[in-house]
Amino acid sequence: MPTCPAPVRRLDTATATELTDTAAELLARHGSATSPDLLADLPATRTRLSAELRHALRPVDTADGLFVLRGLRPDDTELGPTPGHWSTVGDAGALWDVTLLLVSALMGTPIAWDGQQDGRFVHNIVPSPGHESEQTGASSSVLLTPHTEDAFHPGRAHLLLLCCMRNHDRIATTAAGVRLTALAQADLDQLKRPVAPILPDDAYEQAQQFPGRPAPVPTLFDSPDGLTMRYDPAYTPLEGTDEAWRGAYERLGEELARVSVAVSLEPGDVLVVDNDLVVHGRVPFRARYDGTDRWLKRASVRVEDRPTRPLAEHDEHGYGQAALTAWAS
Ligand SMILES: O=C(O)CCC(=O)C(=O)O
């Protein structure tokens, strides 16, 4: 078996079955993975899950800032062909949407965005014709530059979950953790200054029209838990930034490249990334658009009261986007 460059947490057969059986029951009871009643049922359902499962889904506990949960087994035939666009996925792989929601609910509160993929709580990441060279999950022919998910927004996820449905060509997700980097103190100091803004990415058409002024944000932050990062160079305009800051920003990019790992997800793998510690991306590949392309499902999770963000984020406008939560808290 090939080795994985990320810590792997294995679910044994009994625990994996418990998780998918519970997801199947929820789906049968509510009829659709996008049912608001199903989302509202998650907090009660999670309390019924075993201690073994909760243990496997404990918070990220190494400086890597990520782990791979392995042991789920989607049936490639049952899934049907990989859709060519997120909007045509419908209920395909709905069992895995619910499974991912349960995993998310054990870690925090799943969130969604009005302005992305119709407000769905589980996104489908598939290569799409016409989007090959974008900096979004629908791209293929270009390197998806390492980024913090939804870096433009103060309500962004604390955890990002990527569940692999299909990946015949073993196309790698990249991940680089800020706590593995080695930067000079002077560079750290530069990057803790709010110098450049981070603009909404191309997955957010509405937010890109927002008339408010983009506010500069710090790239690095010394939280009580240790160093955290908010980084998306593809959407960070450098106009108006000073040379000393730009040098430090460039060296952070080099350090992240040095410590970056390439994780080829296997069907059923759930990559859990701490979005405060780790930036992720994807290597380029050639999409076939014949139903056999790579297909991931993605969930975003908030962990309330986490002290990993600067307090000044409370005052940000978030480019008019609001995060929706899976249930009222
Ligand atoms: O395709 C991947 O491995 C990651 C894509 C991505 O950045 C995302 O889904 O947020």
Ligand SMILES: [Fe+2]
């Ligand atoms: Fe991403």
